[in-house]
Amino acid sequence: MSNEHHITPLRTYLIIAGSLLFLTGVTVWVSYIDLGSFNIILAMAVATLKATLVVLFFMHLLWDDKKNLVIFVMSLMFLGIFITFTLLDTGFRGGINPEVKTAIKSKASFYDNLPLTDTHGNPVESHEDHHEGEDDSHH
Amino acid sequence: MSHNSSSPDFLHHHFHDVDQQYQTSKFGMWAFILTEVLTFGGLFVAYTVYRSWYPEMFYDAHLLLDVQKGMLNTIVLISSSLTMALAIWAIQKKNKKLSLWMLVITWVLALGFLGIKYLEYSHKFEVGQLPGIFYSYMGPEVVNIDNPHIFFGIYFIMTGLHGLHVAIGMGLIAWLIYLTKKDKLHSEYYTPMETVGIFWHLVDLIWIYLFPLFYLIG
Amino acid sequence: MSENQNINYLNHPKGIMSWLLTLDHKRIGLMYLFSGIIFFLIGGLLALGMRLELAAPGNDFVSNDTYNSMYTLHGAIMIFLFIIPAIPGALGNILLPLMVGAKDVAFPRLNLASFYIYSFGALFAIYTIVNGGVDTGWTFYTPYSTQSTSNVVPMTLGIFIIGFSSILTGLNFIATVHKMRVPGLTWYKLPLFVWALYGTSLVQITATPVLAITMVLLILERFLGIGIFDPALGGDPVLYQHFFWFYSHPAVYIMILPAFGIISEIIPVHSRKKVWGYKFIAYSTLSIAFIGFLVWGHHMFTSGQSVFSQIVFSFITYFVGIPTGVKIFSWILTMYKGQVSFTTPMIYALSFLFLFTIGGLTGIFLGAVALDIHLHDTYFVVAHFHYVMQGGTIIAFLAGLHHWWPKSFGKMYNQKIASLCALGVFIGFNGTFFPQFLLGLRGMPRRYATYSDQFSELHTYSTFWSTILGLSIFIAILNLMWSLRKSNKLNPGSNPWGALTMEWTHTSSPPHPHNFESDPVFTNGPYDYDKVIVEPTLKK
Numbered sequence: 003m004s005n006e007h008h009i010t011p012l013r014t015y016l017i018i019a020g021s022l023l024f025l026t027g028v029t030v031w032v033s034y035i036d037l038g039s040f041n042i043i044l045a046m047a048v049a050t051l052k053a054t055l056v057v058l059f060f061m062h063l064l065w066d067d068k069k070n071l072v073i074f075v076m077s078l079m080f081l082g083i084f085i086t087f088t089l090l091d092t093g094f095r096g097g098i099n100p101e102v103k104t105a106i107k108s109k110a111s112f113y114d115n116l117p118l119t120d121t122h123g124n125p126v127e128s129h130e131d132h133h134e135g136e137d138d139s140h141h
Numbered sequence: 142m143s144h145n146s147s148s149p150d151f152l153h154h155h156f157h158d159v160d161q162q163y164q165t166s167k168f169g170m171w172a173f174i175l176t177e178v179l180t181f182g183g184l185f186v187a188y189t190v191y192r193s194w195y196p197e198m199f200y201d202a203h204l205l206l207d208v209q210k211g212m213l214n215t216i217v218l219i220s221s222s223l224t225m226a227l228a229i230w231a232i233q234k235k236n237k238k239l240s241l242w243m244l245v246i247t248w249v250l251a252l253g254f255l256g257i258k259y260l261e262y263s264h265k266f267e268v269g270q271l272p273g274i275f276y277s278y279m280g281p282e283v284v285n286i287d288n289p290h291i292f293f294g295i296y297f298i299m300t301g302l303h304g305l306h307v308a309i310g311m312g313l314i315a316w317l318i319y320l321t322k323k324d325k326l327h328s329e330y331y332t333p334m335e336t337v338g339i340f341w342h343l344v345d346l347i348w349i350y351l352f353p354l355f356y357l358i359g
Numbered sequence: 360m361s362e363n364q365n366i367n368y369l370n371h372p373k374g375i376m377s378w379l380l381t382l383d384h385k386r387i388g389l390m391y392l393f394s395g396i397i398f399f400l401i402g403g404l405l406a407l408g409m410r411l412e413l414a415a416p417g418n419d420f421v422s423n424d425t426y427n428s429m430y431t432l433h434g435a436i437m438i439f440l441f442i443i444p445a446i447p448g449a450l451g452n453i454l455l456p457l458m459v460g461a462k463d464v465a466f467p468r469l470n471l472a473s474f475y476i477y478s479f480g481a482l483f484a485i486y487t488i489v490n491g492g493v494d495t496g497w498t499f500y501t502p503y504s505t506q507s508t509s510n511v512v513p514m515t516l517g518i519f520i521i522g523f524s525s526i527l528t529g530l531n532f533i534a535t536v537h538k539m540r541v542p543g544l545t546w547y548k549l550p551l552f553v554w555a556l557y558g559t560s561l562v563q564i565t566a567t568p569v570l571a572i573t574m575v576l577l578i579l580e581r582f583l584g585i586g587i588f589d590p591a592l593g594g595d596p597v598l599y600q601h602f603f604w605f606y607s608h609p610a611v612y613i614m615i616l617p618a619f620g621i622i623s624e625i626i627p628v629h630s631r632k633k634v635w636g637y638k639f640i641a642y643s644t645l646s647i648a649f650i651g652f653l654v655w656g657h658h659m660f661t662s663g664q665s666v667f668s669q670i671v672f673s674f675i676t677y678f679v680g681i682p683t684g685v686k687i688f689s690w691i692l693t694m695y696k697g698q699v700s701f702t703t704p705m706i707y708a709l710s711f712l713f714l715f716t717i718g719g720l721t722g723i724f725l726g727a728v729a730l731d732i733h734l735h736d737t738y739f740v741v742a743h744f745h746y747v748m749q750g751g752t753i754i755a756f757l758a759g760l761h762h763w764w765p766k767s768f769g770k771m772y773n774q775k776i777a778s779l780c781a782l783g784v785f786i787g788f789n790g791t792f793f794p795q796f797l798l799g800l801r802g803m804p805r806r807y808a809t810y811s812d813q814f815s816e817l818h819t820y821s822t823f824w825s826t827i828l829g830l831s832i833f834i835a836i837l838n839l840m841w842s843l844r845k846s847n848k849l850n851p852g853s854n855p856w857g858a859l860t861m862e863w864t865h866t867s868s869p870p871h872p873h874n875f876e877s878d879p880v881f882t883n884g885p886y887d888y889d890k891v892i893v894e895p896t897l898k899k
Contacts, residue, residue, distance in 0.1 A: 007163075009233045010226070019223040026215050026352075030208070033357035041359025052349050060226045061342045062335075067164060069537065070171040077175035080565050081182035083652055085189055087668065088601045091656070092190045094665035102663065108287045110592045112274055119279045123268030155463040155539075165465050165538040172530045176568045183572035183602060187587055190598060274584030274592070288593040294585035298576070 008065040018059045025052050151330045163332050170336040174343050177306075181347055184299050188354060191291055202292035203358040204282055205270060207261055211356035214257050215348065221250035222345040225314075225338050232321070235328045241321055247341070248314045251307050258304050265293070272297040296355055303351060306344050313337045367769065367869040382467035383872060385767070387474050388452030394478065395445025396836060398436050399753075401488075405433040407829050410791075412808055414822040416815050426808035428492025428509065432484075435497040439518050440484055442614045442752055443525055444477050447532070447563075450759050451556050451617065453767055455532060457862035457870065458550045460541025460879045465534035469527050477524035483517025486510075496806060498607070501588035501599040505580045512578055519574040522567045525613075529563030532556050541878050550860045550885045551640050555620020558644040562609045562616070562651065570606035573599070597662050604655035612651040614748060616644060618715075618755030619686055622708050625762050626690050627886045628858040629705040630697030634886040636689035643682030650679045660731045669728050676726035683719055687712065702856070703777040707758030710785045714750025718743060721796065736806070739799025742792045750788055757784070757835060764839060765851035769868040771897065772842035772849075780838065783831030790824025852896025859893060860885045 029048045033041065058064040063071045096103035117125040149159060156162040192199045228243035269277035276290035283289045317334055320326045326334055368385045378386055409429050412420040421429065452470065456463050464470050487493055487510040495504040495511060504511050536557045540549075577599070579585050586592030588599040619640075627634045634640065656664060656672030690712060699705065721743040725731050734740060761781075765771050794817040799805075803814045810818070842849070854863045862870075865879040883891045 007233070010230065012227075012230060015223060015226050015230065019219060022219045022222075023216060026212065026219065029353055029357060030212055033353070033359050035359075037359065045353040045357055045359065046350075049350050049353055053346050056222060056342050056346055056349070060222050060345075061339050066167070070168060073168075073171045073175050074178075077178035077182075077565070080652060081178055081185070084179075084182060084569070084605055085186050087653065087656070087671070088186055088190060088598070088605075089193065090671055091597065091601065091664040091668040092595070093193060094667040095663075097666040105593070108593075110288055110290065110586060112592075113288075116277060116279050118284060119269065119277070121268070121280045121282075123270075123278050123280070153467075155461065155467060161538060165534055168538060169466060169530060169534045172533055172564055176526050176530070176564050179565060179568035180572050183569045183576075183605075186602070187576070187598070190595075191587065272583050273580075273586055288586065290584075291586045291593055294583065294587065298579060298585065 008062075010059065010062065010065075014059060018055050022052055022055060149330065151325070159330070166332045166336055167339070170339050174339065177343055181299075181302065184295070184302065185350070188295055188299065191295060195288065195291065198286045198289060199292055200358050201282060201286045202289040203355060205278075205280075206296075206356050207264075208356050210257050210261050211352050214254050215352050217250050217254045217257070218345045218348050221247045221254070222342050224250065225341045228317075229331060229334050229338055232326060232331045232334060233328055237321060237324075237327070240334075241318060244314055244318045244321065248311055248318070251311045251314070254307055255304060255311075258300065262297075299351060300355070303344070303347055306347070310337075310341050310344050313340065366871060367867065368872045369768070369869050371872050380471070382463065382471060384452045384456050384464050384467065384470060385870060385872075387470050388449050388454075389767070390474055391445050391448030391452060391477070392450075394481070395441050395449055398440040398445070398481070400833075400836075402433050402437040402441060403829060403832065405429050405436070407825060409433065410822040410825040413810075413818050415819070416812055417809050421808065423808045424494060425492070427494035427496075427806070430806055431493050431496050431514075432488060433497075435493075435514060435518065436484060437748075438497060438610070438614070439521055440481055442748065443610065444521060444528075446614075446617050446752065446756055447556060447559055448474070448477070448524075448528060450621070450756075450763065451528070451532060451559075454763065454862055455535055455553065455556055456539070457866060457874055458553050458860060459536060459539055460544055460861055460865075460875065460881075461535065461539040462873055462875070464531045465539055466531050470531055473524045473527040473531070476527070477521055480517045480520030480522075480524065483513045483520065487514045487517065498603060499577060500603075501577070501580065501594075501596045502590065504577060505589055512581060515574045515577055519571055519578075522571045522574070525563050526567045526571075529560035529567070532560040533564065536560075544881070547638070547641075548881075548884055551623035551634065551637065551644075552617075552620035554641045554644050555616050555623065558648040559613050559616040559620075561645075562613050562648050566606045566609035566613070566652070569602060570610075573602040573606065576602065597659065597664055600659050600662055600664075601655070604658045605652075608655035608658065609648075609651045611744075611747070612647055614752050615715075616647065618711070618752040619644065619683075621755045621759040621762070622690060622711055623686075624858075624860070625704045625708045625758055626693050627697075627888065628762070628856050629702055629708070630694045630699045631857070631888050632693055632697030632886075633889050634689070635692035635695075636685070637886070639685050640689050643685045646682040647679065650675065650682070654679055657726055657731070660728050661735045673726055673728045677723065680719060680723050680726075687716060687719075701778070702761075703772075703774055703781055704758045704762035704856075706778055706781040707754050707761065707784075710781065710788075711751060711754045711758065714746055714754060714785075714788065718746025718748075718750055721746065734799055736804055737799035738795040738803045738805055741805050742795035742799060745792045745795070750792070754784065754788075757781070757832075760839060762856070763862075764842070765855045765897070766853075766862060766866075766868045766870070768843060769851070770842045770847050770849060771851040771855065772839050776838045777835060780831045780835035783827055784835065787824050787826075787828030787831050791821050791828050794818075794821045854893060855895055855897030857893045857895035859883055859887060859891060864893065 025048055029045060032044055032048075037044065057074065063074065120126050152159055152162060156165070224243045224247040228240045228247065231240035231243055265271065268280075270293050271277065272294035273290055276293055314337065317326065317337055320333060368383055378390075381387060408421070409426065412418070412426055452464070490510055490513070493507070493509045493511055493514045495507050495509070499511065499515060536553060576585070576587065580588050584592055587594045588596055590596060623634065623640055654672055654676045656668050657676045660669055660673075721739070725734060725740065725743060761772070761777055798814055798817050801814070803810055851868060853866070853868045855868075856863070858864070861879055861881060865875055865881070
C-alpha cells in the first residue's frame with residue numbers, strides 16, 4: 003500500500019525547510035529598507051514564494067492528485083475575487099460625491115476621554131486641564 | 142464489494158478499497174482547507190480595506206509590535222512544519238520511534254508558539270493596547286494617529302483565530318501520538334497523520350502571511 | 360429486488376439508538392426532512408401572522424417591534440433553518456449515494472455530525488424565538504445590529520453554528536461525487552440532480568466560511584467594539600454588507616440549484632422523454648455557481664458603495680441570468696413532443712417553470728441600478744424573492760417530495776388531494792405575491808407593519824390569498840404524512856413512475872439499508888426514454 007505512495011526524500015524536506023528560514027530572514031531584512039510602496043509588494047512576493055514551497059513540498063501537492071491542487075488554487079481565486087471586488091468599492095468612494103471621501107470625524111469618540119499615557123500605558127500628566135485626575139478606565 | 146476477513150481493519154465499510162479511502166480522505170481535507178482559506182480570507186479583506194484607508198496609522202501602530210517575538214514564532218512554526226513532515230516520512234519508512242519523536246517535537250514547538258504569543262498578548266494587556274473600545278494606550282508613538290484601536294482589533298482577531306487553530310492542531314497532534322503509540326497508525330495506514338499534517342501546514346501558511354502583514358510593515 | 364422484501368432502511372436496524380447514532384445517509388436524510396418541515400411550518404406561521412397584520416393599515420394585530428421580530432425570524436428560519444440545510448440535507452442525503460451507485464456518502468460520521476451541528480444551532484434559533492425575538496431583519500445590518508437590544512447574539516451564533524453543518528454537508532457531497540461513483544459511471548452519465556448537488560456543494564464550501572467569519576465579526580463588534588463596522592468607532596457599515604452579501608448572494612444559488620436539479624429529474628420522467636440539452640443543463644449549473652460569486656453588490660445599490668462598483672456589479676448581474684435561461688429552454692424542449700402526464704410532481708414542476716421565470720425576470724429588472732434605486736427595500740423586492748424562493752425552490756421541493764415519496768417510504772399518497780393542493784398552492788401563491796409587485800412599484804416599503812391607506816386594497820387581496828396558499832401547503836404536507844399510516848395499503852412498487860435513474864431501477868422502495876445488493880451495473884443512460892421502456896409499477 004505505502005509502496006504506491008510517493009515518499010518525499012529527506013533531503014528535499016531539509017532543503018525546503020532551510021529555504022523557508024532563509025527567506026524569512028530576507029523578508030525581515032528587506033523590511034528595514036525603505037522602498038516606498040514596493041515594500042508591501044516585495045513582502046507579499048516573498049511570502050507567496052514561501053507559501054508555494056510549503057504547499058508543493060510539505061503539503062505534497064507537487065506529487066499528489068492534481069484535483070487537490072485545483073481545489074487549493076480555486077480557494078485563492080475566490081479569495082482574490084472577494085478582495086478585488088470589495089476594493090472596487092472602498093478604493094473608489096467619492097466618484098460622484100467627493101465629500102464622502104473624508105470622514106466627518108477622524109477619531110472615534112472614545113478617544114476624547116482617553117488620557118495620554120507613557121510607554122507602559124500609565125496615564126501621564128498632560129497640559130490640558132480636563133485630562134487631569136482621570137484614570138485608565140473609560141466607558 | 143462486500144468486505145471479507147482479509148480486509149484491513151482500518152478500511153471503512155462504504156469504501157471499495159484502501160486506496161479509495163486514502164484518496165477520498167485527502168481530497169476531503171483539501172476541501173476543508175478551501176473553507177479555511179476563505180474564513181481567514183474574510184479577515185484579510187478587512188485588513189486590506191483598513192490598511193488601504195489608514196496606511197500611516199497601520200505603520201505607526203505596528204511599531205508597537207515585537208518583531209523579534211514575531212520572527213521567533215515564524216521560525217518555530219516553520220520548524221514544526223518540518224518536524225510534522227518528518228513524522229510522516231518516518232512512519233512511511235516504518236520508523237515508529239522517530240515518528241513519535243517528531244510528533245512530540247511538533248507538539249512542543251506548537252506549545253512554544255502559544256507561549257510566545259502569550260508573552261506578547263500579556264504585554265499588550267498590561268499597557269492597554271487592546272482591541273476596540275478597550276483600547277487605552279496613548280503613548281508617544283500613537284498620540285498623533287487616528288484610531289489605532291482598529292489596527293489592534295484586527296491584529297487580535299487574526300492572531301487570535303490563528304492561535305485557536307494552533308491549539309486545535311495541538312489537540313489533533315496529541316491524538317496522532319496516541320494512535321501511533323497504539324500501533325493504529327503504521328506504514329500501511331497513516332492517512333490521519335497526512336490529513337492532520339495538511340491542516341498543520343495550513344496553520345504555518347497563514348502565519349507566513351500574518352507575520353509580514355503585521356510585524357514588517359515597511 | 361432483495362430476497363427478503365421486508366428489510367429496508369426504515370425498519371432495520373431497530374431501536375431509537377439505531378436512529379440517533381445512525382450512519383445511514385437515508386436515515387440522516389429523513390431526520391433533516393422532518394426537522395426541516397417543522398421549521399418550514401414555524402416560518403410559515405410567522406408569515407401568516409405578518410399577513411394578518413398587513414391585512415389592514417394600522418397596528419391591529421402586533422406592535423411595530425413585534426412585527427420587526429416576525430419578519431426577521433421568518434427570514435432567518437426559512438433561509439438558515441429550512442431551505443439551505445434541509446433541501447440538500449433531506450433529498451440530497453437520501454438520493455445522492457443511490458444516484459452514484461455508492462453504499463453511502465464519503466464520510467458518513469461527518470454526515471451525522473452535520474445533522475447534530477444543525478440541530479444544535481437550531482436550538483439557538485428556538486431560544487431566540489421564545490426569548491423575545493430579534494428585530495434587525497435577517498440581514499443583520501450594522502450599525503443597528505451592533506446596538507439593538509434584541510437577541511442578536513443568540514441568533515447569529517445559531518447561524519454561525521448551522522453554517523458549519525452546511526459546510527460539512529457540502530464537503531461530503533463533493534467528495535462523494537468525485538470519489539464514490541460506481542466504476543463506469545462517468546460524469547456525463549450522472550443524473551442532473553447530482554450535477555445540481557455538486558454545484559450547490561461547491562458554493563456551500565466556498566461561500567459559507569465567509570458567513571461564519573461575518574457572524575463572528577458582528578458578535579465581536581458588539582462585545583469588543585472592534586471598530587470595523589461602526590462609523591462611531593471609525594468603521595464602515597458598508598463593509599459589513601460586502602461581507603454579508605459575499606455569502607448571501609451565492610446562498611440564493613445554494614437555495615435554487617438543488618431545485619433546478621429536482622426539476623431536471625421530474626420533467627423527463629413525467630414526460631417520458633430524454634432530456635434536451637443535458638450538457639447545457641450540467642454546465643449552466645457550474646456557470647451559475649461561479650458567476651454567482653461576482654454579483655453580490657447588486658444588493659447594495661443604495662448603500663453608498665462607489666459608483667464604479669455599482670457599474671461592475673450591475674453589468675455582471677446581467678450575465679448570471681443567461682445560464683438560468685438556458686435551463687428553462689432546455690426543460691421546455693424536453694417536454695416538447697413528450698408524453699406529459701399531469702401527476703402531482705409534474706403539476707408542481709409546471710408551476711415552477713411559470714413562477715420561477717417571473718421571479719427570475721424580475722430579478723433582472725432589479726439588476727438595473729437606475730430601477731433598483733427606486734425599487735430597493737420595496738415590496739417589489741419582496742415579491743421577486745418570494746417568486747424565486749417559494750415559487751421556485753419550495754415548489755420544486757414539494758415536487759421532489761411527491762416524486763420521491765413512494766421511493767423513500769414504499770407508500771403512495773392520495774394523488775387527487777395532492778394534485779388539488781398543488782393547484783391551490785399555484786393559485787394562492789400568485790394571489791399572494793403578484794399584488795406585491797404592484798405594491799412595490801407604487802412605493803410600499805418592506806419591513807413596515809403599517810402603511811398609508813392607498814395600499815390597503817392590494818394588501819387585503821394579498822392576505823386573503825395567503826390563507827389559501829398556507830392551507831394548501833399545510834394540507835399537502837398532511838396528505839403526505841397521512842400516507843405513512845400503517846393501514847395504507849397503496850403499494851407503489853419499486854418504480855412507480857417508470858423512471859430510468861439508478862435510485863428507481865436498482866433499489867427497492869424503500870431501499871435496503873446498504874442500498875444495493877452488489878455494485879449496480881447500468882445498461883442505459885439516466886434519461887434514455889428513447890431507447891428503453893420501463894413500465895411504471897404504479898397502476899394508474
